[in-house]
Amino acid sequence: MSFISWKTRLLILLALIIASLYQLAPTFLGLKDQKTALIAAKKDIPWYLSLLPEQELNLGLDLRGGLYMELSVDLEEAQRHQLNLLAIDLSRYVFKDKFPDSAPTVLDDGLIRITVKADARQAMIDALRDASYDDRVLTILPASNEAPNTLIIKPTDDYFTTLHNDTLEQASNAVRNRIDRYGVSEAGVSKLGSGRLAVEIPGVKNPEQVIDIIRRTGKLEFRLVDNSLDGDQIAGLIATKKTELGLSSEYDRDSVKKLNAALKEALPKDTSLAFEIERTRDNKAIKKATPYLVTNKVTVSGDMLSNAKVDSNNGSPIVSMSFNKIGAKNFGDLTKDNIGRSLAIVLDGVVMSAPRINSAITGGEAMIELGMGTYEALQREAKDLTLILREGALPASLTVESKNLIGPSLGQESIDAGLKSLLLAALIIVVFMMFYYRIGGVVANLALAINVLFIFAILCLFQASLSLPGIAGIVLTLGMAVDANVLIFERMREEKIMGKTVEAVVGAGYDNAMSAIIDGNLTTLISGLVLFEFGTGPIKGFASTLMIGIVTTMFTAIIVTRVFYDWMLTRQSLKKLILSV
Amino acid sequence: MNETQPIKIISGVTTCKGKSILPVMAYKWGFIGISIFFMLASLFLLATKGLNYGVDFVGGTKNIYRFAEGTKIDDVRSALEGLDFGDIQVIAFEQDRQIPQYLIRVKSISGVDVSQILTDRLVKKFPGKTELVSQETVGPKVGADLQKKAIASVSLTCLLILIYTGFRFDFLFAPGAIIALFHDVLISVGFFAFFGKEFTLPILAALLTILGFSVNDTIVVYDRIRENIKHLPKHISASRIVDISLTETFSRTIITNLTVLLVVVALFLVGGGVLHDFAFCMIVGVIFGTYSSIFIASPIYLWLQKIFPNQGIKKDV
Numbered sequence: 001m002s003f004i005s006w007k008t009r010l011l012i013l014l015a016l017i018i019a020s021l022y023q024l025a026p027t028f029l030g031l032k033d034q035k036t037a038l039i040a041a042k043k044d045i046p047w048y049l050s051l052l053p054e055q056e057l058n059l060g061l062d063l064r065g066g067l068y069m070e071l072s073v074d075l076e077e078a079q080r081h082q083l084n085l086l087a088i089d090l091s092r093y094v095f096k097d098k099f100p101d102s103a104p105t106v107l108d109d110g111l112i113r114i115t116v117k118a119d120a121r122q123a124m125i126d127a128l129r130d131a132s133y134d135d136r137v138l139t140i141l142p143a144s145n146e147a148p149n150t151l152i153i154k155p156t157d158d159y160f161t162t163l164h165n166d167t168l169e170q171a172s173n174a175v176r177n178r179i180d181r182y183g184v185s186e187a188g189v190s191k192l193g194s195g196r197l198a199v200e201i202p203g204v205k206n207p208e209q210v211i212d213i214i215r216r217t218g219k220l221e222f223r224l225v226d227n228s229l230d231g232d233q234i235a236g237l238i239a240t241k242k243t244e245l246g247l248s249s250e251y252d253r254d255s256v257k258k259l260n261a262a263l264k265e266a267l268p269k270d271t272s273l274a275f276e277i278e279r280t281r282d283n284k285a286i287k288k289a290t291p292y293l294v295t296n297k298v299t300v301s302g303d304m305l306s307n308a309k310v311d312s313n314n315g316s317p318i319v320s321m322s323f324n325k326i327g328a329k330n331f332g333d334l335t336k337d338n339i340g341r342s343l344a345i346v347l348d349g350v351v352m353s354a355p356r357i358n359s360a361i362t363g364g365e366a367m368i369e370l371g372m373g374t375y376e377a378l379q380r381e382a383k384d385l386t387l388i389l390r391e392g393a394l395p396a397s398l399t400v401e402s403k404n405l406i407g408p409s410l411g412q413e414s415i416d417a418g419l420k421s422l423l424l425a426a427l428i429i430v431v432f433m434m435f436y437y438r439i440g441g442v443v444a445n446l447a448l449a450i451n452v453l454f455i456f457a458i459l460c461l462f463q464a465s466l467s468l469p470g471i472a473g474i475v476l477t478l479g480m481a482v483d484a485n486v487l488i489f490e491r492m493r494e495e496k497i498m499g500k501t502v503e504a505v506v507g508a509g510y511d512n513a514m515s516a517i518i519d520g521n522l523t524t525l526i527s528g529l530v531l532f533e534f535g536t537g538p539i540k541g542f543a544s545t546l547m548i549g550i551v552t553t554m555f556t557a558i559i560v561t562r563v564f565y566d567w568m569l570t571r572q573s574l575k576k577l578i579l580s581v
Numbered sequence: 582m583n584e585t586q587p588i589k590i591i592s593g594v595t596t597c598k599g600k601s602i603l604p605v606m607a608y609k610w611g612f613i614g615i616s617i618f619f620m621l622a623s624l625f626l627l628a629t630k631g632l633n634y635g636v637d638f639v640g641g642t643k644n645i646y647r648f649a650e651g652t653k654i655d656d657v658r659s660a661l662e663g664l665d666f667g668d669i670q671v672i673a674f675e676q677d678r679q680i681p682q683y684l685i686r687v688k689s690i691s692g693v694d695v696s697q698i699l700t701d702r703l704v705k706k707f708p709g710k711t712e713l714v715s716q717e718t719v720g721p722k723v724g725a726d727l728q729k730k731a732i733a734s735v736s737l738t739c740l741l742i743l744i745y746t747g748f749r750f751d752f753l754f755a756p757g758a759i760i761a762l763f764h765d766v767l768i769s770v771g772f773f774a775f776f777g778k779e780f781t782l783p784i785l786a787a788l789l790t791i792l793g794f795s796v797n798d799t800i801v802v803y804d805r806i807r808e809n810i811k812h813l814p815k816h817i818s819a820s821r822i823v824d825i826s827l828t829e830t831f832s833r834t835i836i837t838n839l840t841v842l843l844v845v846v847a848l849f850l851v852g853g854g855v856l857h858d859f860a861f862c863m864i865v866g867v868i869f870g871t872y873s874s875i876f877i878a879s880p881i882y883l884w885l886q887k888i889f890p891n892q893g894i895k896k897d898v
Contacts, residue, residue, distance in 0.1 A: 062855070070723060194726075207716070208697060401723045402637075405716035410645070410854075417853030424847040429840055436836065468855055469783050475848055476790060476863075479841035480797075483833075486840075487801065490833040516804040519749055523800060524793030526741045531789050534734040535782070542786050546793075 006566035013563055017450060020457030027057040027460060057460045060467030060541045061404075063418070065411035066202035067210060068404040070536075071175070075195045078167040078396035079110070079160065085307055086155070087112055094131045099124060110160075111141075114151040124151060164195070167396050172197050173387045175214050175398070177347070180279070196401065198536055207405050215398050220302025220389065222334070223294040225342040225354055226271045234291050237266055238273070251275050251289050253349060270296045274344065276351040292351050294344050299330045302347075308389035310382040311367070316375070317382040319368040321389060328364025336360035345388065352388045418471035425475045426452075429482055437489050439577045443564045444485040447556040451481050454552040459545065467541030477549030480524065484557030487513040502575050506565050510558070517558065521550050603828045605876065606820040606883065612876035616764055619869070623771020630774050635781035638728050640721035641688045642695045645674055646703055649710035652681045660706040661685070666695060675854065682714065689721060731785050735766065738789055742796050750803055753889060757881035758799045761873035765795045765866055772865045783859045791866030794841065798834060798874035805830050806882070819886055823879050831875075838871040 026032065031052060038045050061068050087104040090112070095102035102124070104114045116124060125140055137159050141152040155163075172189050175197060179187040188200040204210050229237075241262050260272045267273070271293050278288040304327025311320040323331050334343070335357050344354040355368045368385065370378050429448065433441035455474055459466055492509035500508065525547060532543035568574040605612070636643045648657070658671050670686040687695050696718050704711050739762055747755040766788055773780055805826040813822060845867060849860035 072722070208694075400718075400720070402719040403716070404718075405713070407712065407714045409647075409712070410714045414853065414855070417851060417856065421848045421850075421852040421856065424851055425844040428843045428847060432840060432843070469786055469859065472848060472852065472856055472859055475844055476794075476841070479837075479844045480794075482840045483797070483837040486833050486837050490830075490836075494829070512808075516801045519800045519804060520797035523742050523745055523796045524790075526745060527738045527789040527793035530734050530738045530741070531786060534730055535786070539782050539786050542783075546790065 006563050006570075009559065009563045010567070013450075013560060017453065020453050023053060023457040023460050024057070024453075025052050026055065027456075032056055055460060055463055057456065058463045058465045059415075060465040060470065060538055061200055061202060061411075062406050062468045062538045063411050063415050063466065064202050065406045065408035066200065067204040067207045068406075069199045069201075069211070069214075070192065070401045070403075071171075071197045071199060071214070071398045072401045073168055073171045073195050073197060073398060074396045075164050075167055079163060080106070081396075082163050082167075083110065083112065083155070088306075090114070090128075090133075094127055094133070095124065098127065110155065112153050112155075114153065116149055116151045118149075121151060128153070168195060168197070170387050170390065171396055171398065173384075175199060177388070178214055178216070179210075192536065197398075203408065204405070207403065211400055211403070215400075219348050220305070221298045221346045222300040222331070223274070223296075223298060223344045223346050224334070224338055225344050226268060226293040226295055227341065228268045228271075229293055234273070234293060237263055238291055251277055251286060251350075256349060267293065272296055274346055274349055274351045276354070290351075292344050292354060294346065294351070299334055300327060302389070304330065305389060308386045310379070310386055313367065313369065316370075317379045318370065319382050319385045319389070321366045321368070323364045323366070325364075328362070331364070331366065332360065332362035335366075336362070345385075347388055353385055414468045418468055422471055422475055425478055429478055433482065433485070437485075438580050439568075439574075440485070440489045440492075440580075443561050444482065444489075444557075446564065447485070447560045448478060448481055450560055451477070451549075451552050451556040454556065455545065455548055458548045458552065462544075464544040464548070465541050466545065467538035469538050469542035470545040473542045473545035473549060477546065477553055480521070480549065481553040481557055483520070484513075484517045484553060485561065487516055488557070488561070496579055502578055503569060506569065506578065510562060514558070517554065521554050525550050601828075602821075602824050603831060604824060605827050606824050606880065609876070609880045612872075613880065616873065616877055619768045619771065620764060623767050623774070626771050626774040630777070632770065632774050632780045633777050634724075634728075635779045635784075636686065636717055636719045636724070637782045638724050638731070638780065640719045640724035641686060642699070642719075643684065643686045643717045644696055644699055645682060645684050645714040645716075646700075647710075647712040647714050648681050648683065648707055650680060652707065654681075654683060656707075657683050657685075657703070660703060661699070664698065664702065666690065689718065727782070734785070735788065735792070738792050739763070742792065746796070746800070746803075749800075750807060753885040754803050754807075754882055756885060757878035758796055758803070760881055761799055761870075761878040762792050762795055764873045764877055765791055765870045768869045769862055769866045773862065776861075778858055778861065781855075781858070783855050784862050787859045787862035787866065791863065791870055794867065795870030795874060798838070798871060799878040801833065802826060802830050802874055802879060803882070806879070820883055823883055827875060827879060834871060834875060838867055842867050 029052075031049060035045060035049065083106045087106050090104045091102055095104070095114070099117070099120060101117065102114050104112050107113055114124065121143065128138065128140075135156070137156060139154045139156055141154055143151075168191050172191055176187070176189045179189070179199075179201065187202075188198075190198045190200075192198050199214065201210060238259070241259060245258055245262060256273070256275065260267075263273065274292050274294050276290040276292065277286055278290075279286055300323075304323050306322050306324045306327070308319060308321045311318050339357050339359060342354045342356050345352045353368070370381050370385075373381070426448070430445045433444050433448075435441070437444065452474065455477065458464075459470075488509050491513040492505050495505045495508045495512075528543050528547040528550065532540060532547065535543055565578065568578055646657075654671055654673055658669075661669050661671070666687045667690075668688065670684075672684045672686070674682045674684040685699060687699070689695065696716055700713055739759055742762065743755050743759050746758050769788060769791060770780075773784065778784075806823055809822050809826050809829075810819075813825070817825075842864065845860045845863040848856050849864060852860055
């Protein structure tokens with residue numbers, strides 16, 4: 001480090017401190033509350049507030065209160081369901097014309113048995129391969145003498161892995177959508193592996209109700225869009241009623257219900273309003289809500305759908321849906337009479353998409369073409385839409401494996417207790433270091449303050465959550481940070497006894513303590529990494545603060561304190577003080 | 582590095598600091614004996630009394646309620662009488678507060694929402710002022726998973742540390758560090774068994790932190806041993822070198838661990854609820870971690886060095 005002059009290093013340090021303060025400013029100023037208050041009062045947000053970053057320090061559930069749950073997704077059930085669909089697909093598309101008696105059947109052990117007519121075995125295999133069911137998807141078991149008339153196929157491990165991942169993804173999206181639809185913002189859903197999902201919902205008062213919402217399958221309906229009012233008329237109606245009802249920007253179930261009840265007379269007979277809601281990617285806040293006037297009569301609903309998947313048409317992604325018998329008939333009637341109108345896909349009262357009916361669809365197989373966009377964007381849109389369509393029949397049931405509820409009062413008490421112990425620990429260390437190492441202690445204490453500032457800033461920057469064990473992690477980091485300084489100071493004392501010059505004492509003190517500091521911190525980092533991989537919720541919070549703490553400690557103890565020492569070395573009056581270590 | 586290396590003056594009894602060399606190696610059997618006693622006692626306690634696993638490890642429901650002032654623990658117990666939940670534990674939680682707060686622990690019963698029934702019953706018996714402060718329900722499957730994961734994570738940490746020390750130093754150093762770690766974890770867990778404290782996830786986190794801290798101490802000593810082997814005159818015996826290294830790092834070991842100890846005592850006293858037990862585990866771990874890095878890790882290194890005299894770090898030629 002000494003090849004960069006201490007002045008440059010000091011400048012870098014000051015820049016980092018300013019950056020950290022900037023990052024933490026919203027948290028200290030309570031910016032979010034201020035902004036919400038300003039928006040509620042319909043006032044403009046002053047320019048200087050928008051200069052600061054959006055994010056505040058992210059408190060863990062144990063500090064802010066809330067519900068943490070682990071749900072297990074029944075993957076076996078999903079697998080059975082999917083294999084049945086596969087068997088239906090095979091009989092419908094692959095063997096239908098040439099081998100009408102193939103009768104693919106799912107066996108208990110996950111194999112599919114197909115009946116083979118004499119000499120047709122190879123032709124059937126070719127048909128399978130032609131339909132792009134290749135080695136990556138299906139393995140064909142060798143013919144056996146006991147059952148010469150059967151062809152046994154076995155989906156590959158890859159197939160099952162993909163299936164499990166998709167199921168988990170689908171379940172995670174479904175859970176997230178259900179929470180979002182009920183107006184709970186800031187909820188987090190993450191996949192834990194081994195078929196489990198973690199759900200974090202801050203500030204929940206009634207966990208049973210939330211669990212109920214999460215486990216209840218959404219209601220998917222296809223509703224015709226009514227064109228008797230145009231967009232401006234609808235917007236006008238909504239605007240007047242909303243102010244009357246005092247609803248601002250809420251689109252949850254109850255608010256929409258209220259709005260519809262109030263507008264009953266103004267809307268055409270047997271229609272109601274439903275909204276398509278766009279959310280921002282990062283904080284899930286509502287960005288845009290587009291109103292649709294839809295018919296109340298529903299003839300096609302989600303339970304009539306037998307499958308939905310991403311397909312491609314002339315190289316661009318589309319969504320294909322297949323209906324069961326009743327569904328096919330009703331969908332046929334609906335589309336036949338309404339060519340040119342839009343059909344809203346409504347999930348729990350929220351419009352998910354509203355494609356236009358281009359032609360009558362009577363065969364029970366429908367395609368939804370997507371709008372304009374890049375291939376990736378369309379692919380993603382298609383995937384999202386299939387997940388929504390399949391929501392009607394989430395193929396895997398969810399079980400609550402564990403739940404953890406922290407009441408808001410306990411959360412606040414934990415914050416208080418955590419901060420109190422942090423302050424007490426800091427006080428002990430500061431006093432002790434000053435008393436024991438004098439000027440060295442002052443330097444170390446300065447570094448410690450900068451260290452804590454950095455930890456909070458990094459936590460805020462990465463939006464890692466600060467949990468109660470996390471506060472303990474910071475307290476422990478204070479201890480660790482002292483260690484690095486103690487190693488350096490003790491080394492300096494030894495060098496001093498050998499009668500070296502001040503410059504040599506400082507240089508050798510740092511150089512010789514370095515290997516112990518690095519080794520010690522890296523091994524602690526190892527336990528932090530293991531904890532991070534292994535833990536969930538508050539424990540992950542502990543691991544992340546511990547690891548961030550190790551990095552900032554190495555930085556402050558080695559580089560920051562050195563800047564101070566190098567500066568002191570330039571002052572004759574301070575030089576002597578160094579040796580008082 | 583070599584040019585700046587100080588020339589140490591060894592006058593037979595003092596180090597460069599002019600302090601007497603601590604004769605640790607001469608009394609090593611005494612120190613090891615103390616450790617063996619604590620380890621055996623821990624093993625005995627774990628085998629007979631066992632660990633009081635929290636609901637996160639064995640499944641079940643743990644609810645904390647707040648009641649109106651003056652509600653006695655027996656009132657709560659009698660309110661819950663007649664519920665067919667097997668063993669219902671009612672424990673006063675943070676007794677020093679004015680509003681009585683009780684923790685209720687029940688095993689999980691499949692298909693029954695134990696927690697809801699408890700809450701309904703208590704709200705009915707003590708209307709108005711009953712508040713569910715926190716609730717934790719863990720299914721038996723998750724609990725069993727967690728036990729496996731816990732053991733896996735402690736073992737993985739030890740293994741990674743073994744590999745790290747093996748490469749950064751050499752494999753004569755590594756086993757001592759690992760045995761010291763094993764010693765610290767075993768005794769910390771033993772203390773938990775002795776006091777019947779609940780072994781929960783945060784305690785596991787504390788154990789892993791202890792692993793990190795303890796190995797840190799051990800490494801500082803090892804680092805000095807390595808340096809002294811390279812630079813001290815050849816006629817000084819290995820055990821003498823270890824003594825010198827321990828003496829030179831002694832003040833650092835004490836100061837650092839004393840600060841860490843003060844810090845965890847602060848957590849213990851004012852951290853409240855979860856942090857209280859976490860800090861308790863850390864206090865035990867820091868004390869025994871310090872002990873083991875001085876008195877356990879180094880003798881093991883010496884033995885290995887005697888058994889494999891041609892291995893390991895050599896004097897600079």
